[in-house]
Amino acid sequence: xxxxxxxxxxxxxxxxxxxxxxxxxxxxxxxxxxxxxxxxxxxxxxxxxxxxxxxxxxxxxxxxxxxxxxxxxxxxxxxxxxxxxxxxxxxxxxxxxxxxxxxxxxxxxxxxxxxxxxxxxxxxxxxxxxxxxxxxxxxxxxxxxxxxxxxxxxxxxxxxxxxxxxxxxxxxxxxxxxxxxxxxxxxxxxxxxxxxxxxxxxxxxxxxxxxxxxxxxxxxxxxxxxxxxxxxxxxxxxxxxxxxxxxxxxxxxxxxxxxxxxxxxxxxxxxxxxxxxxxxxxxxxxxxxxxxxxxxxxxxxxxxxxxxxxxxxxxxxxxxxxxxxxxxxxxxxxxxxxxxxxxxxxxxxxxxxxxxxxxxxxxxxxxxxxxxxxxxxxxxxxxxxxxxxxxxxxxxxxxxxxxxxxxxxxxxxxxxxxxxxxxxxxxxxxxxxxxxxxxxxx
Numbered sequence: 203x204x205x206x207x208x209x210x211x212x213x214x215x216x217x218x219x220x221x222x223x224x225x226x227x228x229x230x231x232x233x234x235x236x237x238x239x240x241x242x243x244x245x246x247x248x249x250x251x252x253x254x255x256x257x258x259x260x261x262x263x264x265x266x267x268x269x270x271x272x273x274x275x276x277x278x279x280x281x282x283x284x285x286x287x288x289x290x291x292x293x294x295x296x297x298x299x300x301x302x303x304x305x306x307x308x309x310x311x312x313x314x315x316x317x318x319x320x321x322x323x324x325x326x327x328x329x330x331x332x333x334x335x336x337x338x339x340x341x342x343x344x345x346x347x348x349x350x351x352x353x354x355x356x357x358x359x360x361x362x363x364x365x366x367x368x369x370x371x372x373x374x375x376x377x378x379x380x381x382x383x384x385x386x387x388x389x390x391x392x393x394x395x396x397x398x399x400x401x402x403x404x405x406x407x408x409x410x411x412x413x414x415x416x417x418x419x420x421x422x423x424x425x426x427x428x429x430x431x432x433x434x435x436x437x438x439x440x441x442x443x444x445x446x447x448x449x450x451x452x453x454x455x456x457x458x459x460x461x462x463x464x465x466x467x468x469x470x471x472x473x474x475x476x477x478x479x480x481x482x483x484x485x486x487x488x489x490x491x492x493x494x495x496x497x498x499x500x501x502x503x504x505x506x507x508x509x510x511x512x513x514x515x516x517x518x519x520x521x522x523x524x525x526x527x528x529x530x531x532x533x534x535x536x537x538x539x540x541x542x543x544x545x546x547x548x549x550x551x552x553x554x555x556x557x558x559x560x561x562x563x564x565x566x567x568x569x570x571x572x573x574x575x576x577x578x579x580x581x582x583x584x585x586x587x588x589x590x591x592x593x594x595x596x597x598x599x600x601x602x603x604x605x606x607x608x609x610x611x612x613x614x615x616x617x618x619x620x621x622x623x624x625x626x627x628x629x630x631x632x633x634x635x636x637x638x639x640x641x642x643x644x
Contacts, residue, residue: 204559204560205559207557207558207559207560207561208555208557208558208559210561211557211558211561211566212556212557213267214566215557215566215569215570215573216267216269217243218318218570219315219318219570219573219574219577220243220244220269220270221243221270222314222315222318222574223270223311223312223314223315223577223581224241224242224243224270224271224272224311225314226310226311226312226313226314226315227272227274227307227308227310227311228241228272229310230306230307230310231272231274231296231307234299234303234306234307235293235294236274236275236276236294236295236296236299236303236307237258237274237275237276237294237295238258238259238272238273238274238275239258239259239260239273239274239275240259240260240261240262240271240272240273241259241260241261241262241272242261242262242263242264242270242271242272242273243262243263243264243270244263244264244265244266244267244268244269244270245264245265245266245268245269245270245271246262246263246264246265246266247264247266249265250262250263250264250265251263251264251265274296274307275292275294275295275296276291276292276294276295276296276297276298277295277296277297301596301599301600301605302600304592304596305593305596305597305600308589308592308593308596309589309593311581311589312578312581312582312589312590315574315575315577315578315581316522316526316574316575316578318571318574319518319522319525319571319572319574319575319578320515320518320519320522321518322567322570322571322574323514323517323518323521323522323571324509324511324514324515324517324518325514325567326564326567326568326571327508327509327513327514327517327518327521328508328509328510328511328514329508330508330564331506331507331508331509332506332507332508332509332517333504333505333506334371334372334373334504334505334506335371335372335373335417335500335503335504335505336370336371336372336503336504336505337361337368337369337370337371337372337375337503338370339502339503340360340372340417340418340500340503341360341499342358342417342418342419342420342452342499343357343358343359343360343361343388343418344357344358344359344360344361344415344416344417344418345357345358345415345416345417345418345419345452345453345454346359346414346415347413347414347415349405349406349408349414350406350414350415352402352405352406353379353398353402353403353406353414354385354396354397354398354402355387355415356389357418357452357454357455358389358390358418358452359387359388359389360387360388360389361375361379361385361386361387362386362387362388362393363385363386364378364379364382364384364385364386365378365382365383365384365385366386372417372503374524374528375415376414376415377528377531377532379398379415380403380406380407381528381531381532381534382398383397383398384396384397384398385398417497417500417503418452418453418454419452419453419495419497419498419499419500420441420451420452420453420495420496420497420498420499421441421442421443421450421451421452421453421455421456421495422439422440422441422442422495422496422498423436423437423438423439423440423441423442423493423494423495423496424438424493424494424495424496424497425438425493425494426438426492426493426494427492427493427494430491430492430493431483431486431490431491431492432491432492432493433492434483435470435481435483435491436472436481436491436493437474439474439475440472440473440474441472441473441474442456442470442471442472443471443472443473443478444469444470444471445459445468445469445470445471446459446463446468446469447469447471449471453495457489460485460489460490460491461489463485463489464485464486464487464488464489465484465485465486465487466484466485467482467483467484467485468482468483468484468485469481469482470482470483522571522575525571525572525575526575526578526579529575529576529579530579533579556569557569
C-alpha cells in the first residue's frame with residue numbers, strides 16, 4: 203500500500219508542475235494572439251487517455267507520465283511536425299511573431315515554475331513555518347556514517363567553514379559538503395583543513411547522500427518502543443553513561459558499541475533519578491534496543507519561526523534562490539565523471555521514493571517546490587529541444603538580426619532530441635539497474 207501512496211504523490215506532483223509550466227507557455231502564446239493547437243498533460247504517443255477540442259486547442263491527457271507539452275502553431279518543437287512550415291507564415295503562427303514575443307513565450311513556463319515555487323514556499327512558511335538548526339550552537343559537533351568518515355571526517359568534528367565560508371544552518375550543511383572542495387574543522391581543540399575529493403564523494407552519492415552527517419546528540423532516553431528490549435531495562439529520562447564500564451556520552455558511540463557486541467551480554471551504566479545504576483542485558487543480532495533519544499542538547503540550536511503573509515513572501519524568494527543555487531551545484535556534481543554522480547540520477551521508476559510512505563502534505567509541498575525549481579533550472583539549460591535552447595537561438599537572433607532558417611532549426615531540433623533521448627536512456631538505465639541490484643541483494 204505504501205508504494206501506491208508514494209506513486210500517487212509523484213503523479214500529483216508531476217501533474218501540478220507540468221500543468222502550470224505548460225500553462226505559462228499557453229497563456230503567453232494566447233496573450234500574443236498565437237494559435238495553440240494542443241495542451242497536454244503527459245505525452246500521448248499513438249493514443250491519449252482523454253482529449254477534447256475547445257476552440258482552436260485540443261486539451262488532453264497522455265498515457266506516458268514524463269512531462270507534458272503545448273503545440274504552438276508555426277513552431278518547430280519536439281513533435282518535429284514540419285508540414286505547416288511548407289506553407290507561407292500566417293499572422294497567428296509563432297514564426298510570424300517578433301523575436302521578443304517569441305522569447306517571452308518560450309521563457310514563460312520557466313517563470314511560472316519559479317513563481318509557483320515561491321507561492322508554495324510562502325504557504326509553507328505561513329502554515330508550518332521554518333525550522334533551522336544553527337551550526338554555531340552545535341557545540342558537540344557531528345556524527346558521521348562510514349561513508350562520511352571516508353571523506354576525512356571523525357565523530358565530534360565541529361565544521362567551521364566549507365570553501366572558506368561559514369554555513370549558518372545545518373539545513374544546507376550536507377549539500378554544501380557534497381558540493382564543496384575543502385573544509386575546515388575543529389578536532390580535539392585543533393584547527394584542521396582538508397580537501398573533499400570527488401572520488402571520496404562517490405561512496406556518499408552511492409547511498410544517495412542520505413545520512414552521512416548528523417548533529418551529535420546525547421545518549422539519553424526520550425521514548426521507548428512497546429515490547430522492545432529497551433522497555434525491560436530503560437526508562438524515560440535515563441542517561442546512558444557507560445558501556446561495559448567504558449565511559450560514553452553520545453548516541454553514535456552507543457550504537458557503535460552495540461554493533462560490536464551482537465549476541466553478547468553487556469553492562470550499561472545508567473544515570474537515573476539522581477543515581478548511577480548498572481543494567482546487564484543481551485544484545486540481539488539486530489543491535490537495536492528500541493528507544494528514541496531526546497536530542498536535548500539540540501534545543502538551544504533549534505529555531506522555529508512561523509511567518510505572516512508579508513514576511514512569508516519576502517522569505518520565499520530567498521528560499522527559491524537558495525534552492526536554485528543548490529540545483530546548479532548539483533548539476534556540476536553530476537557532470538563531474540570522478541564523482542559518478544550521474545549513476546545516481548533518478549527517473550520516474552525510482553523518483554517515487556522521494557515521497558513519504560504515508561501521505562504527508564508538508565513533505566509533499568516541500569518536495570514540489572524544490573522540484574519546480576529543478577524543472578525551471580533544467581529547462582534553462584541551452585539544449586535544443588528545451589526552453590533554454592529555443593531562448594538561446596532567439597536571443598542570438600535579437601543580437602545579430604539574423605534568424606535561423608527552418609531547415610537549420612529542424613537539424614538543431616533533431617540534435618536536441620538525440621541529446622534528450624540520451625539523457626532519458628541514462629535515467630531509465632539507472633532506474634532499471636538499481637531495481638535489478640535491489641532484487642539481487644534481497
